[in-house]
Amino acid sequence: MDAIQLENVTKVYHVGEVETHALNDVSLNIGEGEFTALVGPSGSGKTTLLQLIGCLDKPDKGAVKIKGQDVTRLNANQRADLRRESIGFIFQFFALVPVLTAYENVELPLLLGSVNAKERRERVMELLKAVGLSDRARHRPDQMSGGQQQRVAIARALAPRPLLVLADEPTANLDTDNGKQAMEIMQRLNEKTGTAFVFATHDPRVVAFARRVVKLRDGRIDSNGATG
Amino acid sequence: MSLSKLWMLAYRDLGRNRRRSILTLLSVSFGLALLIWMAGLIAGVLEDSLQNSIVFRTGHLQIRASSFEEDKLSLQSKDLLANTEDLTTRANALNEVKAAAPVLWAGVILDTLNDSASLQLYGIDTASPIYTPIQTSVVAGSFLTADDRDGILIGKLLADSLNIGAGQKVNLAIVNADGQPDEGTFTVRGLFSTGIPSYDQSSVFMPLSKAQAFTGVAGHASAIFILLKDQADTDKVAAALQGPGVSIVTWSSMNSLLINAIQAGMSFYVLLDGIVILIVAVIIANTLLMAVFERIREMGILAALGMKQRQIMQMFLLEAGILGLLGVIIGIVFGLGGVAYLATTGISIGDKMAAVAGNSFALGTTIYARFDTGQFAALSLATLFVILLAALYPARYAAHLEPVDALRS
Numbered sequence: 001m002d003a004i005q006l007e008n009v010t011k012v013y014h015v016g017e018v019e020t021h022a023l024n025d026v027s028l029n030i031g032e033g034e035f036t037a038l039v040g041p042s043g044s045g046k047t048t049l050l051q052l053i054g055c056l057d058k059p060d061k062g063a064v065k066i067k068g069q070d071v072t073r074l075n076a077n078q079r080a081d082l083r084r085e086s087i088g089f090i091f092q093f094f095a096l097v098p099v100l101t102a103y104e105n106v107e108l109p110l111l112l113g114s115v116n117a118k119e120r121r122e123r124v125m126e127l128l129k130a131v132g133l134s135d136r137a138r139h140r141p142d143q144m145s146g147g148q149q150q151r152v153a154i155a156r157a158l159a160p161r162p163l164l165v166l167a168d169e170p171t172a173n174l175d176t177d178n179g180k181q182a183m184e185i186m187q188r189l190n191e192k193t194g195t196a197f198v199f200a201t202h203d204p205r206v207v208a209f210a211r212r213v214v215k216l217r218d219g220r221i222d223s224n225g226a227t228g
Numbered sequence: 229m230s231l232s233k234l235w236m237l238a239y240r241d242l243g244r245n246r247r248r249s250i251l252t253l254l255s256v257s258f259g260l261a262l263l264i265w266m267a268g269l270i271a272g273v274l275e276d277s278l279q280n281s282i283v284f285r286t287g288h289l290q291i292r293a294s295s296f297e298e299d300k301l302s303l304q305s306k307d308l309l310a311n312t313e314d315l316t317t318r319a320n321a322l323n324e325v326k327a328a329a330p331v332l333w334a335g336v337i338l339d340t341l342n343d344s345a346s347l348q349l350y351g352i353d354t355a356s357p358i359y360t361p362i363q364t365s366v367v368a369g370s371f372l373t374a375d376d377r378d379g380i381l382i383g384k385l386l387a388d389s390l391n392i393g394a395g396q397k398v399n400l401a402i403v404n405a406d407g408q409p410d411e412g413t414f415t416v417r418g419l420f421s422t423g424i425p426s427y428d429q430s431s432v433f434m435p436l437s438k439a440q441a442f443t444g445v446a447g448h449a450s451a452i453f454i455l456l457k458d459q460a461d462t463d464k465v466a467a468a469l470q471g472p473g474v475s476i477v478t479w480s481s482m483n484s485l486l487i488n489a490i491q492a493g494m495s496f497y498v499l500l501d502g503i504v505i506l507i508v509a510v511i512i513a514n515t516l517l518m519a520v521f522e523r524i525r526e527m528g529i530l531a532a533l534g535m536k537q538r539q540i541m542q543m544f545l546l547e548a549g550i551l552g553l554l555g556v557i558i559g560i561v562f563g564l565g566g567v568a569y570l571a572t573t574g575i576s577i578g579d580k581m582a583a584v585a586g587n588s589f590a591l592g593t594t595i596y597a598r599f600d601t602g603q604f605a606a607l608s609l610a611t612l613f614v615i616l617l618a619a620l621y622p623a624r625y626a627a628h629l630e631p632v633d634a635l636r637s
């Protein structure tokens with residue numbers, strides 16, 4: 001079964017008199033364990049699409065289904081639960097909580113859930129090791145480089161063992177080497193854990209990592225690169 | 229998410245802008261300390277002025293003739309007590325009574341060569357322990373003896389304003405028991421200073437027997453003035469002394485004017501309290517709103533991670549709670565320290581202030597604070613409560629941000 005199904009999704013933004021059809025009748029399936037790039041020119045609706053998949057926002061029309069369940073009907077609390085359990089987020093800016101250490105940042109989504117202390121510890125240490133930051137566990141974000149912070153964010157996104165990780169231009173603020181390293185880590189974790197990844201990007205070097213490429217243009221799917 | 233982890237987040241967030249947190253903390257502390265100082269001072273002023281009034285003016289109880297009217301100070305024998313010795317002995321025989329003595333009051337005019345003053349004459353039993361406070365407050369000359377035939381005692385403040393001193397002669401004029409004007413020459417034997425200007429400026433003492441002769445009310449007295457060992461026994465003693473032809477008046481009815489003034493003062497004071505607490509609330513709300521605005525994107529991240537509105541709200545309320553609790557604790561420490569200082573050293577308010585206040589308050593020139601634990605606790609709790617109340621709006625604001633809007637900011 002597909003992890004995510006978008007059925008005829010439309011999202012319109014209103015600013016004063018102006019209506020922007022950020023997404024226009026988009027249908028898209030994302031399978032479990034995919035490693036998919038979302039590409040398209042600026043303003044084509046990539047971020048909007050990720051926000052809808054991630055239950056951060058609701059579409060004006062159409063359905064968003066996660067594991068077959070239509071999430072557009074859920075209330076704010078239920079959507080928060082769903083995000084916590086099933087979806088990891090990675091942002092372009094290194095979205096760590098500044099007052100928490102690397103360890104605590106990765107632990108945070110587990111604390112929001114009900115994972116016991118021993119299990120939390122094991123998962124956090126394992127993930128920090130996987131992103132090569134075992135020795136930075138006690139560092140605060142402002143004591144780490146941008147590349148290191150983004151790797152902590154990757155570890156945090158994977159901590160709840162989500163169905164899907166959504167990354168909005170995860171390498172845009174990284175130099176080439178750090179961007180490549182981040183992509184390699186995501187690829188490795190995708191293979192190891194079977195968590196699906198969808199990442200929006202402009203960067204052809206990042207797109208090269210993808211097994212599937214979905215192209216957006218003016219709020220419509222230009223080519224959905226479906227593998228089967 | 230367990231409360232303890234939210235607590236940690238809230239605590240660390242306070243450390244982010246340390247200066248702002250400390251300033252907020254200090255304003256909470258100072259606000260509460262101020263409230264406690266005011267409450268302590270007011271409790272002190274009220275209790276002191278009541279006790280001063282009881283000791284010097286009203287006693288705990290008075291036995292009077294049924295027809296006596298306090299504001300007339302009548303000298304007619306039907307308004308006075310005749311069997312004074314009997315009544316005094318009966319009162320003194322009661323265990324609860326510390327001292328009882330007859331007293332005769334009259335309105336007099338004191339004349340010097342250039343000046344005059346309208347005073348209340350007290351004919352007193354000079355040997356009674358009731359007048360020990362006057363005796364110990366004599367600052368010039370000497371106290372009176374029972375057989376002194378022309379000696380009087382007046383307040384130092386009055387003497388200063390009339391430009392007279394101990395040993396000097398003055399003229400006293402009255403309307404006597406027969407309704408006839410009369411006057412006599414007296415020698416100022418001594419000057420007293422009780423520290424209560426309203427009293428020191430308006431009283432003149434002479435021995436009871438001389439006062440009776442001067443006013444023409446042989447053997448009579450206006451009242452038997454009674455002080456108790458314990459104020460709480462008032463009603464019991466009043467009941468025991470009840471008898472035909474006399475009325476027993478208690479300190480609470482005699483001081484009703486003072487007590488009313490106290491209550492009127494209280495409502496003003498509640499207003500002041502409200503203003504201080506409101507300022508503290510505004511400061512807390514402002515600090516928290518700034519904290520929320522600085523962290524809008526972070527709220528988006530926390531929401532994306534699955535933090536619920538309720539938890540975000542709790543986090544900010546905890547921040548306010550930590551600030552509030554620490555502020556209140558520090559405030560209590562400063563507050564009690566201040567009250568301790570004001571209770572021992574006091575504040576000098578000066579003669580004029582005291583005299584002005586003296587119309588309704590028997591105030592001394594130095595006012596002392598008192599510990600009023602119940603009141604202090606109520607103020608501390610009220611402050612904490614209002615802080616949490618003030619935090620509700622910013623906390624709700626943070627909790628109800630739309631995640632997408634928060635992330636885009």
Ligand SMILES: Nc1ncnc2c1ncn2[C@@H]1O[C@H](COP(=O)(O)OP(=O)(O)OP(=O)(O)O)[C@@H](O)[C@H]1O
Pocket residue numbers: 013014015020021022040041042043044045046047048049
């Ligand atoms: N909150 C909003 N209010 C109004 N219009 C919006 C809002 N968010 C996005 N839009 C508009 O919707 C369209 C799609 O925006 P979106 O951010 O999804 O594009 P994108 O593909 O992520 O672009 P970029 O590559 O620049 O990040 C754009 O035209 C944008 O201006």
Ligand SMILES: [Mg+2]
Pocket residue numbers: 046047048168
């Ligand atoms: Mg975008």
